[in-house]
Amino acid sequence: MILGVSYDTPAANKAFKEKFDFPYDLLSDDGRSDSIAFGAADSDSARPSRVSVLIGPDGKIAKAYGTVKPADHPDEVLSDLKSLS
Numbered sequence: 001m002i003l004g005v006s007y008d009t010p011a012a013n014k015a016f017k018e019k020f021d022f023p024y025d026l027l028s029d030d031g032r033s034d035s036i037a038f039g040a041a042d043s044d045s046a047r048p049s050r051v052s053v054l055i056g057p058d059g060k061i062a063k064a065y066g067t068v069k070p071a072d073h074p075d076e077v078l079s080d081l082k083s084l085s
Helices: 010-020 033-037 073-084
Strands: 003-006 025-028 052-055 061-065
Touching: 003 010, 010 025, 052 073, 061 073
Parallel strands: 003 025
Antiparallel strands: 052 061
């Protein structure tokens, strides 16, 4: 399962998803607590960083990606997913 998280409200996330035909569900972190907990933002950040977290079948973080290069990231995550099997 792939989920996106943003500071935007649920209504704004829904509008974004519909406008751009975004293929993943978007969660709202308008309180910013989850972004801070995952290290994607500081308490005074206006916007979270673009980071990814791969959660294994056991529910624990298997890998955190602090730097995401959109062109390379899908292959990197797919490779890491194979190693979890």
